[in-house]
Amino acid sequence: MIKIAVDGMGGDHAPQMICDGVMQALNAYKNIDITVFGDQDKMAPFLKQHERLHIVHTPYAIDMAEKDVVKVYRTNKEMSMFKAMQFVKDGHADAFVSAGATQAIVVGGHFIIRRMKHMKRVAIAPIIPSYDKKGRILLDGGANTDFKPEHLVEFAMYASIVVKEVLKREHPTVALINIGTEDKKGREFDIEVHELLKNHPTLSFYGNMEPKDVVTSEADIFLTDGFTGNIVMKTMEGTAKGMSMVLKREIKSGLFSMIGALFMRKALKNLKQSLDASEIGGALLMGFDHIVIKAHGSSDGFAFKNAIRQAKEMAEANVIQKVKDALEAYQEKA
Amino acid sequence: MIKIAVDGMGGDHAPQMICDGVMQALNAYKNIDITVFGDQDKMAPFLKQHERLHIVHTPYAIDMAEKDVVKVYRTNKEMSMFKAMQFVKDGHADAFVSAGATQAIVVGGHFIIRRMKHMKRVAIAPIIPSYDKKGRILLDGGANTDFKPEHLVEFAMYASIVVKEVLKREHPTVALINIGTEDKKGREFDIEVHELLKNHPTLSFYGNMEPKDVVTSEADIFLTDGFTGNIVMKTMEGTAKGMSMVLKREIKSGLFSMIGALFMRKALKNLKQSLDASEIGGALLMGFDHIVIKAHGSSDGFAFKNAIRQAKEMAEANVIQKVKDALEAYQEKA
Structure with a gap:
């Protein structure tokens, strides 16, 4: 029990x-x-x-x-x-x-x-929506502003175990959120984390990931410092909210589109569900x-x-x- | 001429x-x-x-x-x-x-x-989509990783002049992108920028803005360092792309939704246009x-x-x- x-x-x-x-x-x-x-x-x-x-x-x-x-x-x-x-x-x-x-x-x-x-630290790891509906672990979303690179490595190890043992995905991969995909991109901090992940004995490192792939990336875990992770999480939320509001406004703007929305009710509901964090659960405190x-x-x-x-x-x-x-x-x- | x-x-x-x-x-x-x-x-x-x-x-x-x-x-x-x-x-x-x-x-x-x-520095300032279709200036989106707080203040002054003189909006306001709305939120860097903006003789400071309002905020200019700005820009792009892909998949999944999409063609086109950066133009290099x-x-x-x-x-x-x-x-x- x-x-x-x-x-x-x-x-x-x-x-x-x-x-x-x-x-x-x-x-x-x-x-x-x-x-x-x-x-x-x-x-x-x-x-x-x-x-x-x-x-x-x-x-x-x-x-x-x-x-x-x-x-x-x-x-x-x-x-x-x-x-x-x-x-x-x-x-x-x-x-x-x-x-x-x-x-x-x-x-x-x-x-x-x-x-x-x-x-040495605690991370907040929300599960964010993904195109394949499986969700991805983003961390740290907890707004911590004083991490050292090794703290992120510990989080990545924790998250990899969650992905493998709880979400039942073999070979979890860890992507580092960054402003470019090349190895030496980002701040001094990101370059150090990149090095640690690349040379890690057990983690499977996906490489840097630009957040333009945040919904579609194959990687299982999106890793970054607490400030950036919080910004990514809230930007996703803001963009999804903004798009939904625009869509609602456009549907209400005419009779045809209102009829269309009736026909599309199931598709629109599925869209909402695909992007709905409540389907997946809460955030893990690691x-x-x-x-x-x-x-x-x-x-x-x-x-x-x-x-x-x-x-x-x-x-x-x-x-x-x-x-x-x-x-x-x-x-x-x- | x-x-x-x-x-x-x-x-x-x-x-x-x-x-x-x-x-x-x-x-x-x-x-x-x-x-x-x-x-x-x-x-x-x-x-x-x-x-x-x-x-x-x-x-x-x-x-x-x-x-x-x-x-x-x-x-x-x-x-x-x-x-x-x-x-x-x-x-x-x-x-x-x-x-x-x-x-x-x-x-x-x-x-x-x-x-x-x-x-002292150059910023890349894309114009990002907004709910009211007017667009907002985001800066720095240029991935600079070594700004000092005073550089951001210079960018904010430049952007305020663009909003007033080119976009013809009276009283442009500058929001600082941050992980919380309270004055002392964020990294040491953000707290310093906040102080400078708050006490600035000519700028109109909106306060901190969490990016969950990135599409709907009333502020005209969204200010942050080059790493964070680039992350915000690319997360918006990734979320919009992901949502569009999910919507397309759901429309294709059934006859009713395909019929609905036909009726909603204009609304869907307007949705796309509302979020389309090409409607607004390019990025300013300030x-x-x-x-x-x-x-x-x-x-x-x-x-x-x-x-x-x-x-x-x-x-x-x-x-x-x-x-x-x-x-x-x-x-x-x-």
């Missing part, structure tokens, strides 16, 4: 959509057991009795817009998110899932779950000593269910232990 | 599409006079006699894939691009337009046209002592005509002199 701790109060539509996702996941996957942390009274209308569902009442929750999470942590550890994390840390669950604010999860993760001994999944803040029940599925698959594949073993072997040689 | 020097041999579809664009521009704008530099025999089939058209035969042209432009320049100055630039430098024309390789234009620009005394416009390498006649129009409008508005005056006043105070 895979045990999962859920922060019931995190997310723009919590607790309703979180509870909804929990119920969907319990019904879909027979080998999971979920403990939800949150305000019992607020959650009750959206949860049903279930033999594999447990509720821990926590009267407090972190505001999605909280700016000073460290201070909150220092003054009140009874928050739903922190209690759920502690539950994982204490060995009662295999994974933590929340749609709460990224910064709160990162801070709580550092204080409570703690970093893996073998990783670097903590346990599995941490961050669902999108605006998650509905379906999206949150998929984030729980990801946590389950990560636990089933025993990813954390495999990452530790791989990093230990690599760091001993270095 | 505005005089324009055109590199007839630069671009993936040169000289045919370049000549085509030149003829379109001559017919559309009565106050321009164009001198085309290139291989007379190769261009002849695509050019017609015109009283405002002049041809200068140059037997050599730079290969689009040339890696060592500096060496080419040192050994052969008789290239079409370099001759056209020299023509501008010598005062025979007001502006230079080419669809040749960016790096060649940048190198030739530095050696022949030279940098403006008041600007920092040289004369007007330099870089049309897209894959320009057809229509796109190249629009690049010529841009050069004409820049010259009509006397942009170079206005930028010099503004920078001189600013730098005297500093």
